[in-house]
Amino acid sequence: MQKNGAGARNGQKFHGRFELTAQRFGIDALLERWVQPPNRKCINIKSFSAYLTLVQSVGLSYIANFTLQRKEEVGALRADCLMWDEDPVLGRILVICGETTKTDPDSDARWPTSSSVEVAVDAMTVVAKLRVRCAASNPEVNCSGDDLMNPYLFHTAFEPWSSLPSGWRPYSTRPRAYNYQFVMQRYPRLFDPEQMKITEDDLVIARMFTPNLDKGGKFKVGEIWPLAYHQLRRTGGINMFASGVLSDSSIQVIMKHLTILQTRYYGQNYSRMRFSEDFESQVVAARYEVMARQIETLVSERYLSPLGEERKHEIIVRLIGNRDFKALVKAGRNGEVSFRETRLGGCTKDGHCDYGGIESVVRCTGGDGDKPCRDAVYDRTKQLSVERQLASVEQRIPKTQRGSPREQALQAEANGLRSYLNVIRN
Template sequence: MKNSRKHDDTTVHDGFVAFRRAHQPPTWPPPPDFPIVVDAAGAVVSRYGDSIWDFRCWENHPVILNFGEPKGRAKARGQLSEANAQLLRQVCAWWIFKSRTIETVKSLRDRFYEWRRIGVTCAKYNLLISELYKYPALQDEIFSIMSTGAKERLLNIGHALLEGSSEIGFILLDGPGLMRLRAAVGDTSDRQTPYIPPRIWKYQVLRLRECLDDFQIHQNGFDSMYRDCVRIYVENPSIAASESRLSEQFMDFARRYDAAGLFKKWIGDETYLNRQSIKNLGTYASLISYVGLAYILNFSLLRVGEAWSLQANCWETEYDDRFGTFHMIRGKANKANRGLSTVWPTAPSVKLAVDAMASVSRLRMEWVKHTNRTPLDKAALSNPYLLSRSYAPWSSMTHAELQESMSVRPQGLTYRQVSESFPLLFDREELRVTQEDFNIARLVTPSLNAEQFGVGALWPLAWHQLRRTGAVNMHASGIVSDGSMQYLLKHSRRAMTHYYGRGYSHVRLDKDAEKTFIRTMYETLALEFTKLLDERYVSPHGEKRKSEIIRMVQTKDHAKLVEAGKQGKVAWRETLLGGCTKRGPCSFGGVENIVRCAGGDGKPACADALFDRGRRDKIEILRAQIKMRLAAAESESPYAAALSAQLAAAEAALSVIDLQKE
């Protein structure tokens, strides 16, 4: 075994990162003599099989992981069994060499000691930590003595460990166990944030997108019109800012740039537009800025304050050999990362919003370059904030506002104020709450104020609602049934699932958004379970079996669903045929392969499967596609045999659906 090469260990972080980049275990788990810690001189300090991993050479103060017998005051922590110590070594090695979720030795130490305490508790019952997921009562005992903060940290860590369980070699907490942990955390501030009903959420997203699409189509004309107006003011300094320099009606002028329809659709009628004249340029520019902001918040989990500080170069992409291109927004986090540069995974369609906002912001910088009333900031001019002040010769900005540094962020409008300031953006009646809207919103937010958000009221849109609603919708696909919306959410969820918890990225992710994403994931499992109560879901083993599956929930009451999650009794994931209620992983597929679900292999259908009558047409299409492939397949080949099993499964599912429909 070769020792580690020498490192330029100038900082703790650099030493830790450089070591794990330069070394990978030859086998998994690593051999006992594999180096874990190597000092700046290249000497091995700790090896995988050691009872102590000593990281002080990277930390400049004692930081150790003790897998053996604790000494002194540390004896109060209890003794790990040798078997559990070996399993924890394996977990720690995975964190170091295979997961990208650990950035510092301190993070590794904190995670280790949280799981060491769990290992000590397991040892009292002569259990391995790899067996913990089988014992819900023991999980409850462990969670009951943990602080809320510790449980929230464990939820994030446990999710990452579950995602990496195939690499680690065993499971610590499975999906139902993490649901129990999420229920043990209790209500959070997120849970109290109103969830926007899907119909209203879909409406506002589609209107935002329509507005951005229109801007993109007419962007060249609007840009030229805006720049020409700024140029005329620059060339005629005697014109007062309050004056209209146009010698013709505004709409006649706008038609020359093919922009008249844009203003009529989004700002007002022709009479109003002619009266407002050139100020319409600033009004429309502000509309695009706020529409872009709202669209970003719908699909990124940014807080509004974080989005308010984004700059024009915030859009980034990262390519993964296994999963393709992922899209991200870079900015500064308000909370967990303490203002450090960080990124938020998002949907590719969000780039449309970023580009539109950047275009508007750069147009506003044109006037800043020509006026001596605003302190010049070269960095802000070349890379402006996406949401900038309304710099323009026709702007109503005060002298004090013009004198403000460009780096000082102005106070923006609330989402409700945006909808009121731009009355053509949303149809008020579309925002009026229906009974179905209220029922769904109350299901997700049990504490919803019936007076403020009740039937007949106009839903009071707010920026923070977009973050909460986006997090729920990305997980609860059954709540948002619209295909186009599912497509947009799919991309956001794919990116966030890829990064949050799994740690596939080298970039610094926003930890607060990560916690929100993972916490909501397990919360919405209970919401997804409500779908099973609908008559559209049938069991291939009859109504009695379905009743057994859902017997722990007799109503759609959210509190009972959370309790079911706490007891580890709720499990649900969508499949091609409907859904699966099996606890733990399924070795037969189900998401891509339906053979075992419906008994296409000649055996009885899976007892945990439920078929969705609403998917009958899709299953019919699937059956037709399988038949076409089977006709083209080589007779008696393994491929033909696999297709035959798939065909039998599809036909069996259709038979169950049709039989129980009668």
């Protein structure tokens, strides 16, 4: 409790311990959960600053997960970085605007991304606007009017109680974005250590695309993943073109959705906006790596040809021959080989396919009464998915008008799905 006369000269007023203030505003449990150090009994005013920095750090990582930006690029984003582009087919597309740091310097680069990134930008903006008000009140920081209106999403803690050992620096001086290891060490409550441990399945998947992963001894079963931002860029690109590799991952669905957007922008050159060329090269490189790995797995029992073992052998000889992985990647880039994932497995047809294998599998399987496609291969791991698809189609058939084109299309689709299951089960 403040004594009588205390603060009369400087106007200061004591409001009690910060813990009581946090309780009054209903944030005490929040701070205790995320930022209270294990060796401290109660939270204090610096716990509040630690939480604000945590929001910024997590938001930075979250955005990087979906945009594949470098951490320096995300760390340089401002509050107005988010914009929406209207697409006549896909609807509203979220785009992050910023600056590139390597390859092709661009002060107005753009990254198409998932709409879920909006929540990270919003949270970081709230923190940025709180902190820039403190910065503007500090003459040593020299915060401009533009900075006040459009602050950096990631910046130093400018709260009065957060003075730096080296002294205050101008707002234009950018701090380095924290790496994953630093954030994990500073905020030990952020992740469940058990969930962060490397499993044997993790290593199997990781080695598919990075054969020398064990070099240096950092990646071992039971150890904590040594997470790094460059891993996000590589893994994100691979995920977007390999939904079959990590099909059980919830984030895979979001990444696959993101791929649709990027394919439309990059593949069809749809947008007039200029996107990061470095980002595009990362995506394209990952695409051909994934294609090469998918082609290599064709030799396993996982894949079958609906036309029999002899036809599968012909496909393998045509696609692989005596090529190793690097040669397959190069052949994919040159358009000499092709593999495109479908609902039933894959399509090995060179060039464009008029039927797709996504919207309908009728032509792939011969559901229209013709023979199955010579370029189709069936993936055994998709059996459960196909069984669910068949059940859904069979439920819709009685609800359509008998003899209508719609009923005929559904019947053909059901026949195609049954054809796949017959091949897989036999």
